[in-house]
Amino acid sequence: MSSVMAHVLSAPSLVVYAVVGFLVFAEDALFIGFVLPGETAAILGGVAAARHHVNLGIVLAIVIAAAIVGDSVGYEVGRHFGARVLDIRMLRKHRHRLSDAQSLLARRGGWAVFIGRFTAFFRAVMPALAGTAQMPYPRFLAFNAVGGVVWGTGAVLVGYLAGDSYQRIEKAVGRGGAAAFAAIVLVALAVWWFRRRRAEAALEAQSDEPVAP
Numbered sequence: 001m002s003s004v005m006a007h008v009l010s011a012p013s014l015v016v017y018a019v020v021g022f023l024v025f026a027e028d029a030l031f032i033g034f035v036l037p038g039e040t041a042a043i044l045g046g047v048a049a050a051r052h053h054v055n056l057g058i059v060l061a062i063v064i065a066a067a068i069v070g071d072s073v074g075y076e077v078g079r080h081f082g083a084r085v086l087d088i089r090m091l092r093k094h095r096h097r098l099s100d101a102q103s104l105l106a107r108r109g110g111w112a113v114f115i116g117r118f119t120a121f122f123r124a125v126m127p128a129l130a131g132t133a134q135m136p137y138p139r140f141l142a143f144n145a146v147g148g149v150v151w152g153t154g155a156v157l158v159g160y161l162a163g164d165s166y167q168r169i170e171k172a173v174g175r176g177g178a179a180a181f182a183a184i185v186l187v188a189l190a191v192w193w194f195r196r197r198r199a200e201a202a203l204e205a206q207s208d209e210p211v212a213p
Helices: 003-010 013-029 038-050 056-087 095-108 110-116 120-132 137-207
Strands: none
Touching: 003 038, 013 038, 013 056, 013 120, 038 056, 038 120, 038 137, 056 120, 056 137, 095 110, 095 120, 110 120, 110 137, 120 137
């Protein structure tokens, strides 16, 4: 575990709540997902809850609320600033992926907002793109809220179950057994990450299909 994560996990509970909430919120509202995905913060919050450092219910509520509010702010940024927001320096080297996201939004509408929640790049830009495309806010909010609940709950519980399992194994068979378990988890996460990247590539390939008239 990195020293940054160790510091967060050892910080006072209010600090953990604040850091997790801010990172999840800022991922979509301020595009910092390119630097530190909010998913990492949500999983970290789940790990802290498994260690009984913070309350699981509060972490879930904060992550879900931050995801929904952050997306709404990103939507408003896109709606008010239009295409200018897509020309910021951070996004210039991602023109092709932006085009993929815009194509997906044109084809899928509100469902693109929901689907985008589960892909790191799309999660960071889809709210602003929806605002730029002038998608009606009630429609955006409906798909945004459902996506925020499903994604937020899943990410936090992944961290919670992983952290809780580690503690149980360490108590039962000692640190050696827990270390072996951690190694297995890391391999499983690597396989999951690889498969997810393939799924993201397939999703982006779908977005390249022509829009139906």
